[in-house]
Amino acid sequence: MNFDFSDDQKVLRDQARKFLGQHAAPARVRKVLEGDAPYDVELWRGMAEQGWPGTAIPESYGGAGFGYLELCVIAEELGRSLAPTPFASSIYLAAEALLLAGSDAQKKAWLPKLAMGETIGCFAFAEGPGTPTAKSIATRARDGRISGTKMPVPDGDVADLAVVVARTSEGAGDDALSLFLVDLRANGVTRTSVKTVDPTRSHGRVVFDGAPAEPLGATGAGAALVRKLLDRAAVLVAFEQVGGAQAALDMAREYAMGRFAFGRPIASFQAIKHKLVDMYVALELARSNAYYGAWALSTNAAELPVAAAAARVSATEAFWLAAKENIQTHGGMGFTWEFDCHLYYRRAKLLALQLGSARRWKHELMARLTKAA
Amino acid sequence: MDFTDTKDEAAFRSAARAWLAKNAEPKRGAFETWDARYGDEALPRAKDYQRRKAEAGFAGITWPKEYGGRGGTAIEQVIWSQEELEYIAPRGYFEIGLGMIMPTLFAYATEEQKRRYPPKALRGDEIWCQLFSEPAAGSDLAGLRTRAVKDGSDWVINGQKIWTSGAHRADYGVVVTRSDPNAAKHKGLTYFFLDMKSPGIEIRRIKQISGASNFNEVYFTDVRIPDSQRLGAVGGGWGVAITTLMNERLTSGELRGPDWDELLGIARSTELEDGPALADAGVRERLADWYVKRQGLRWTRFRVMTALSRGETPGPENSIGKLVAAAQAQDMAAFAMDLMDMGGMVSDPELAPMRAAFQDAVLSSPGSRIAAGTDEILKNIIAERVLGLPADVRVDKDVAFKDLPASKR
Structure with a gap:
């Protein structure tokens, strides 16, 4: 039984924590919150120098070729520090999509640049309020061109490359959707920044008007991918x-x-103690579920769909609980702009929605559990 | 990160499996208990099973060899428990004696006593009970009032204990008493072990809301205990009691009774107004919530096992187990009954689904949220020991026990 990170991985965690403690302290996060820059360029460059974007990208495509456990370790530290960078969009989504579905040529063209942090990738899925499905997605691709509007697109306003979910046939079946690679610097792409609940992470509205689009994976495989x-x-x-x-x-x-x-210190009152314990319990459950997800991801286990959904639901609830009760613990100061409580509160709600709500993931989880039986 | 046993662990597991396959009976249903299967024969059969288990070296796995143990590791104990859970095995007979009381004897008894008592307890020849709680001393155990007065080389005990599991079949017990009411609450306690057949002991069964009787009231009237059976110093009983209770947290295992998979079974087989309960979005969301927590606890136990496997002391993450599981068992049982709608009222095992496992669980689960630490006490423990928050302000610290205000009865 070895259900833990290795000593080397823990060294990496300590290094990441130290680096982010210096370069992504709350004051730095606040600069993005209060300034015009969509993300912290200097921090992003520093992370690239550390080699973090290439952590799980194979060496043959210009990455460091470690693995997903190492990437999980870094992700935890990025979450702790609230680092205002496009790391998640570029690495967890764009690079992963290429690794999942890209041809060798596509991987060679893009992964080394993503691994170096030279190119920023993003994933364009949502089209306004509501759950994007084969029924609802209107963005249309045909004959190598794509048209439609994606909003909100995390880091869509700053990215160079987008993985876009688009319709390739009429109908509401899963086979109506496909994935495309779109160079966002090309003609036929118009981008504007979108204001979100968490300005420390940048979001865009991306309008495609006949922009060149290259299929990523098989036509009709979009929903499964x-x-x-x-x-x-x-x-x-x-x-x-x-x-x-x-x-x-x-x-x-x-x-x-x-x-x-x-x-007396308010921490000596049971009302506060028990509140903090509720946060701790939710956190430990989430941590354990995340560990299991990490195992499933790193071994590409058949359990990954169930493990990922459980990790997602558990972590979403834990962060939300911790972030909102942190404000309450602070009392009035907790909802001032000056105190940092709202940075976590904003991020908690943003991450709770970014890959789809907990409600949706719970239904996914049940579908997967009852299908397997 | 992997889930495989080390070479030594795998060897131990296969030895455990081989012994169990030969010596234990498979369960007929998920909730079949030893007592239900064997009825009046349950106690002698439990003792027989325990003797064979001890002879094979699977009882007292972590105990020192000189007192009859295996001298094994904590991870081996966990592996044994996992494997034994697949079989019907006696539960509730020996755990308190072997898991909580004998470790206390190891820490405080004389060498002669350590050679006399633990081996017999291990073989199931002698059963032990723990006489701690009192009507006025539950979560606040140190508020206990059972008096011990020195008389020659004996102590004379008068008072009442309650919630004593298995006292009715116990041969020996450990008891915490108040030897000095003039001292502050935690400083006037003394700890003994005693023969439960001593004159002056009266045992009354307590009937729980479930109808079962797992606990007793134990009355002491001029019960004499030789001073040689004192564990720890006079006035040092609180420290000894803490030793016993620290081991309780290592002993408390998984809760028995219907779990998530059984609730899923009910959701599959029960028809609601729009079809099977499992097709209902509201039902599915609640099932998902409970699944995620159940899995979170399961993987938390694997983290604990990892620490044990490395020979480390498990971290505080273990402390959340009972707190989460007990409340969840109650909520799931009540929800399963809701799914059955009006039919959910029926608790006759011949008529209710799964032999009324969920109806039983609704009546037994409140006890799980109290035994071995109430929800609130567990939260205090986590707050203070894990999160390092300050202890509550105490009004009972530097006052003679006899001067403390008490409940009106």
Whole structure:
């Protein structure tokens, strides 16, 4: 039994924590929150110098060729620090989509640049409120051209490359969708930034008007590929959520220890203690579910679809609970702009939606569990 | 990251499997218990099974060899428990004695006592019970009032204990008493072991809301205990009691009773207004919530096993197990009954689905949220020991016990 990260992976975690402690401290995150820059370019460059984007990309495509466990370790630290960079879009989604479905030529063309952090990738799926499905997606691709509007697209306003989910036939069946690679710098692409609940992560509205689009994977395989892609990303984002939840719990704990009321630290009141314990319990359950997801992802196990959905639901709930109760623990100061509580609160809600809501993942989970039986 | 046994662990597991295949009976249904299968024969058969288990070296796996144990590792104990769970095995007879009381004897008894008592307990020849809680001392155990007064080389005990599991079949017990009411609460306690057949002991069964009787009230009237059976110093009983209770947390295993898979079975087989319950979106969401928590606990146990496998002491993550599982068992049982709608009221095992396992669980689960630490006490423990939050302000610390206010009865 060895259900834990290795010593080498823990060294990597410590290095990542130290690096992000220096280069992605809350004051830096706040600069993106309050400034015009869509992300922290300097931090992104620094992360690329550390080689993080290429962690799980094979050496033959310019990556470091470690593995997904190492990527999970980094993801947890990115979540803890709230690092304002396009890492998730570029690596968990764009690079993963290429690894899943790309031809050798496509991988050779894009993965080395993604691994170096020179190119930023994104995943364009949603088309406004509601769940994007084969029934609802209107973006249409035919004869190498794509047209339609994607919104919101995480990092869509800053990315160079998009993996786009588009319709290739009429009808509402899963085989109506396909994936495409679109160079966002090409003609026929118009992009604007979109304001979201978490300005520390950049989002765009991307309008395609006959832009050149290259099929990624087989025509009609889009829905199946999206499911696989989201499962893989869900495990990685679960680690970000676990990291964020831990940071919010740590922050609440520290404040409660130092805040005196009625002649004693508020951390000595059971109402506060039990609140923090509820956060801790949810976090540990989420951490354990995320570990199992990491195992399934790193071994490409048949259990991955169930493991990923459980990790996603568990981590989403843990981060949300920790982030909202962190504000309550702080009392009035907790909902001021000045205190950092809202940074975690915003990120918790953003990550809860970014790969689809917990409600949707619960239904996915049940579909997978009852199909297997 | 992997789930495979080490070479030594695999060898131990296969030895355990081989012994169980030969010596234990497979379960006929998921919830069949030893007591239900063997009825009046349950106790003698339990003792027989325990003797054979001890002779094969699978009882007292982590105990020192000189007291009859195997001298094995904590991970071997976990592996044994996993394998034995597949079979019908006696539960509730020996765990308290072997898991909580004997480790206390190892820490506090004389060499002669350590050679006399643990081997017999291990073989199931002698059963032990733990006389701790009192009507006025539950979560606040140190508020206990059973008096011990020194008389020559004996102590004379008067008072009442409650919630004593298995006292009615126990040969020996350990008891925490108040030897000095003038000392502060935690400082006036003394700990003994005693023969449960001693004159002056009266045992009354407690009937629980489920109808079962797993616990007793035990009354002490001028019961004499030789001073040689004192464990720890006079006035040092609290520290000894903590030793026993620390081992309780290692002993408390998985809860028995219907779990998520059984709830899924009910959802599959029960028709609601729009078809099978399992097709209902609301039902599916709740099933998903409980599945995720159940899996979270399962993988948490694997993290604990990993620490044990490395010879480390498991971290605090183990402490969340009962807190989450007990409340969830209650919620799932109540929900299963809801799915059965009006028919869910029926608790006759001949008429209710799964032999009324969920109806039984609704009545037994409140106890799981209290035994071995209430939800609230467990949260306090996690808050203070894991999160390092300050202890509550105490009004009972530097006051003589006799001067503390008490409940009106």
